[in-house]
Amino acid sequence: MDIVAILSLPLLATAMGFALSIAARFFAVAQDPIVDSINELLPNGQCGQCGLPGCGQAAIAMSEGKLGPDCCPPGGQALAQKLSKLLNVPLSNDAETKSLPQVVEIDPERCDGCTRCFKKCPFDAIVGANKQLHGVLSDICTGCGMCVSVCPQDAFAYKTDPIFSNGWAWPKPELH
Amino acid sequence: MLFSKRLIKGGVHPNGQKKLSNNNAIVKLAPPKRLFLSLKQHSGAPAKAVIQVGDKVTAGQMIATGQGGSANIHAPYSGTIESIAEHVAAIPGGGKQTMVQLLCDSEPNNNYIKLHHHYQSRAELIDIIADAGIVGMGGAIFPAATKLRSTLNKEIDTLLINGCECEPYLTCDDLVMQEQCVQVVGGVRYLLEACAAKKAIIGVEDNKPLALQALIDATSEDDNIEVQTLPTHYPMGSAKQFIQALCKVEVPKGKRSTDVGVFVQNVATCAAIYNALRFGNAMTQRVVTLSGGALEQPMNIEAPIGTLISELVATCGGLKLSAARIVVGGPMMGHTITNMHSPIMKGTSGILFLNEDELPQTTSSPCVSCGRCVAACPMGLLPNAMAELIANDDLEAAQKQGLNSCLLCGSCAFICPASLPLTQYFSYATTEIGRQKKMQQKAQLARRLNQQRTRRLEQEAIKKAAEKAAKKAARAAGGTRPQRSPRVPKTAKQES
Numbered sequence: 001m002d003i004v005a006i007l008s009l010p011l012l013a014t015a016m017g018f019a020l021s022i023a024a025r026f027f028a029v030a031q032d033p034i035v036d037s038i039n040e041l042l043p044n045g046q047c048g049q050c051g052l053p054g055c056g057q058a059a060i061a062m063s064e065g066k067l068g069p070d071c072c073p074p075g076g077q078a079l080a081q082k083l084s085k086l087l088n089v090p091l092s093n094d095a096e097t098k099s100l101p102q103v104v105e106i107d108p109e110r111c112d113g114c115t116r117c118f119k120k121c122p123f124d125a126i127v128g129a130n131k132q133l134h135g136v137l138s139d140i141c142t143g144c145g146m147c148v149s150v151c152p153q154d155a156f157a158y159k160t161d162p163i164f165s166n167g168w169a170w171p172k173p174e175l176h
Numbered sequence: 177m178l179f180s181k182r183l184i185k186g187g188v189h190p191n192g193q194k195k196l197s198n199n200n201a202i203v204k205l206a207p208p209k210r211l212f213l214s215l216k217q218h219s220g221a222p223a224k225a226v227i228q229v230g231d232k233v234t235a236g237q238m239i240a241t242g243q244g245g246s247a248n249i250h251a252p253y254s255g256t257i258e259s260i261a262e263h264v265a266a267i268p269g270g271g272k273q274t275m276v277q278l279l280c281d282s283e284p285n286n287n288y289i290k291l292h293h294h295y296q297s298r299a300e301l302i303d304i305i306a307d308a309g310i311v312g313m314g315g316a317i318f319p320a321a322t323k324l325r326s327t328l329n330k331e332i333d334t335l336l337i338n339g340c341e342c343e344p345y346l347t348c349d350d351l352v353m354q355e356q357c358v359q360v361v362g363g364v365r366y367l368l369e370a371c372a373a374k375k376a377i378i379g380v381e382d383n384k385p386l387a388l389q390a391l392i393d394a395t396s397e398d399d400n401i402e403v404q405t406l407p408t409h410y411p412m413g414s415a416k417q418f419i420q421a422l423c424k425v426e427v428p429k430g431k432r433s434t435d436v437g438v439f440v441q442n443v444a445t446c447a448a449i450y451n452a453l454r455f456g457n458a459m460t461q462r463v464v465t466l467s468g469g470a471l472e473q474p475m476n477i478e479a480p481i482g483t484l485i486s487e488l489v490a491t492c493g494g495l496k497l498s499a500a501r502i503v504v505g506g507p508m509m510g511h512t513i514t515n516m517h518s519p520i521m522k523g524t525s526g527i528l529f530l531n532e533d534e535l536p537q538t539t540s541s542p543c544v545s546c547g548r549c550v551a552a553c554p555m556g557l558l559p560n561a562m563a564e565l566i567a568n569d570d571l572e573a574a575q576k577q578g579l580n581s582c583l584l585c586g587s588c589a590f591i592c593p594a595s596l597p598l599t600q601y602f603s604y605a606t607t608e609i610g611r612q613k614k615m616q617q618k619a620q621l622a623r624r625l626n627q628q629r630t631r632r633l634e635q636e637a638i639k640k641a642a643e644k645a646a647k648k649a650a651r652a653a654g655g656t657r658p659q660r661s662p663r664v665p666k667t668a669k670q671e672s
Contacts, residue, residue: 043619044626075619078612081569101615123622124629142622163614168269169607172566173597175540 032063034086041082043074045122047144062087074142076101076161101161102143104136110155117147117156138162183421186554187409188587190344190508192383197467197474198347202355204478205491207253211278211482212263212519213239218311219318220246225276231257236289236458238309239276247319247522248309252460252480254287255280266485266504266518266527268511275519278482290456298328301370301453308452309522310459314338314413314442315509317523320449323441326434327371333437335373336422337364337446339380339387340406340413343506346526348463351476352444353380353387357394363446364401366453371439375400378443379422383408410508411585415440417554429581465526466492469534470499479520485527486516499529507534508586540595549588549598555581559588563601571609579605 038059046054050071052061061067062083069083070091084091106117106126111133118126118134125141128134136147138161148156159165216222223240233239233251240249258277265273291308295301306321337360341349353360364376378395380388382405395401406412406421416427418440425436433440444463451457460480467474472493479488485502489495503510504527520527549559557578565574582602589599 043622045622046626074622076615078615079619081572122629123625125622125625139618140622140625142619161615163611163618168267168271169611170268170600170603172604172608173600175596 032060035059035063037086038062038083041075041079041086042072043079043123043142043144045074045142045144045146047074047122047142047146049073049144065089068092073102074144100164102158103138103141103161104143104145104147104156105138105159106134106136107155107157108133110153112153114152116150116152120146120150122146182409183407184409184412184417184554185420185556186552186587187411187417188552188590189408190410190590192408193345193467194347194350194383196345196469197465197476198350198384200473200475202351202463202476202478203491205480205483205488207280208480208483208487209280210258210484211252211255211280211480212484213249213251213276213278213482214263214265214273214519214521215240215249215275216246216273217249217317217481217522218242218247219316220244220322222246222274223249225260227257227276229257229259233257233278234287234289236291236460238458239278242306242309242319245319245322247311247321248307248458249276249481250309250458250460251278252482253278253280264515264518266513266521266524270514275482288457291452291458293453293456295453298370298372301366302328304453305370305449308448308458310445310448310452311522312442313444313448313462313523313525314415315505315523315525316415317521320441320445323439324367324370326432327439330434331437332371332373332434332439333375334423334439335364335367335371335376336418336438336440337367337376337378337443338413338415338418338440339378339384339391339443340418341384342381342408342410342413343508343510343526344410345467345528346465346506347467348465348476348525349443350384350387352447352463353384354390356447357387357390359447359450360443361391361394361398361401361446362454363448363450364395365398366449367439367441367446368400373439375402377401377422378403379406379412379418380404381406381408381412410587411554411583414554414583414585416583459522462520462522462524464488464520464524466529467526468499468503468529469531470495470497470529472496481522482519484517484519485513488520488527489516489529495529497531500532500535501528501530503528503530508590509584536590537595540592540597543594543596546593548591548593552587552591554585554587555583557582559598559602560596562605563596563598566601566605571605571612574605575609579609582606 042055044055050058050067052058058067069087069089070080072079080091113131115130118128123140125137126134126147221244223242223246225240227233227239233255235251235254237251238248239251242248255278258279260276262272263275293304295304302321302324310320312318312320339349339353368376378391388405391403395403411417412421415433419433419438420426423438427433427436448459461478463476463478465476466488475492477488477491502513504513505525543560553559562574562577562579584599584603586599589597592598
């Protein structure tokens with residue numbers, strides 16, 4: 001009787017293992033593994049600036065070649081370069097993709113503390129309270145513009161990211 | 177000489193132009209009326225002002241304290257603090273820095289506040305150097321005490337004192353070695369104690385015979401201090417090359433000189449250390465070279481930190497020609513400024529007023545792949561290949577080629593027959609890589625915050641649903657409406 005008890009569990013485990021491996025093969029959802037790699041890089045703000053509702057869809061579209069590697073404004077040039085390397089797609093050289101990363105700032109004269117913007121901010125980059133002046137944490141803000149679209153006071157303005165506008169740096173040499 | 181083994185890799189031989197300014201003794205500047213003391217005289221975070229506008233300060237009084245590895249700043253003369261405001265600085269790009277504006281007393285008060293300068297241990301000795309606000313005067317402007325503290329848990333075999341001054345035009349270290357050799361050697365003795373090194377070697381290029389002789393005389397009684405002559409060869413004075421020339425060891429990539437048992441310090445810094453430890457004087461003065469073909473009388477001036485460049489020019493008798501370019505530092509690694517109303521800082525070794533003939537050709541032509549830059553690079557890099565990668569925005573590949581090892585010494589751009597701005601490419605790429613790294617960190621932070629937010633919203637939704645369900649259940653069971661809880665103002669934002 002003991003032998004039945006000892007063998008029953010290993011046998012059961014082996015049988016289930018086989019069943020699982022067969023199921024994994026037959027019921028697998030085919031997805032390009034590159035989608036995951038792209039998703040890993042994207043900021044996941046779901047801001048919709050690429051024209052698609054979310055970052056997941058954008059990753060699929062990029063893997064299918066429907067979107068370029070420079071489609072994500074919050075990610076900026078750094079992300080575009082990484083994606084272009086990952087997807088093996090060259091970056092276009094027009095000025096628009098080379099524009100510096102942007103962040104938003106709130107005009108204190110206009111903000112009336114309606115809290116619409118910080119509820120919308122996908123990155124918690126806006127702080128404030130009811131009827132209080134709101135502020136943007138430029139260390140976090142990706143310039144996705146979700147807040148700009150909901151502000152009834154039109155209090156938002158874009159400016160260059162302080163990482164790029166603070167201090168002076170050697171410009172890239174231009175050859176004559 | 178022709179067949180002697182070269183001490184360092186690569187390098188160039190620019191025209192020294194030392195004779196312009198090394199014939200005259202150091203001139204001591206009369207106390208200026210106003211001084212502008214920048215709060216960022218050193219590498220690292222800016223110092224924090226400890227005085228208020230309107231305060232009376234005495235000479236030697238500390239006006240700003242170093243924080244997070246930065247250096248203290250002291251008032252060179254007694255006077256009144258006029259303002260603490262932004263003022264144009266002699267930094268690349270001509271930007272502004274926060275400066276303490278000091279209106280000096282018309283009759284200088286001779287009550288000089290001395291530092292407490294008695295010590296009983298190495299750590300205490302280093303503390304005095306920190307109190308004196310001494311920074312490396314060789315170019316890196318790194319606080320000397322921070323550098324010395326890193327030797328406390330490392331074994332230092334040799335102390336190297338850098339008297340190369342390989343940049344053309346500059347002669348301030350040369351004159352300091354000639355006139356203040358006692359202070360320099362005294363500082364070397366203190367440094368030997370501070371870093372517990374067995375011996376010290378003072379390395380001086382052979383174009384400074386007077387300085388060499390003065391040092392040999394001053395060290396005649398020291399068995400553990402040696403003076404060595406080095407060939408005149410740019411960039412001999414760069415720390416890595418200097419160590420290679422004197423100790424025959426190469427500092428591995430990504431390591432510091434202290435990792436190979438060597439500690440390097442500049443000669444003028446030694447003199448400042450001596451003044452601090454022997455007399456309790458804070459670092460409030462320095463010798464600056466004023467030179468260049470456009471200057472009436474090139475000379476070396478000992479001036480208080482914060483003196484306006486325009487006042488130094490006046491001491492030199494003004495300009496005899498129109499200055500086509502004003503350079504702070506040496507011509508190889510310095511940077512141009514446009515405003516003479518900026519003050520000198522602790523790290524300002526020279527100010528050059530170059531005339532039209534002294535400028536390099538600026539129109540560049542395509543690279544002909546002659547390879548001279550490769551031969552000239554003291555770090556064994558491929559400047560032409562790296563510049564091409566950077567021009568094509570492939571910064572990552574440039575880094576793989578060794579961009580991080582670049583000293584920005586300018587040898588490649590100096591030797592380039594096509595006058596390509598090679599060093600400028602590397603300066604650009606270095607800052608650009610730093611910015612992109614910051615952007616990457618920012619993106620990661622944004623991603624993390626977004627995940628936290630999503631989780632929080634989910635939890636809030638679950639909580640809300642549970643509350644609703646509980647209310648419904650209570651209503652169904654009791655039949656009466658539950659009493660409304662007192663209204664609590666909604667918190668605007670939950671801590672994530």
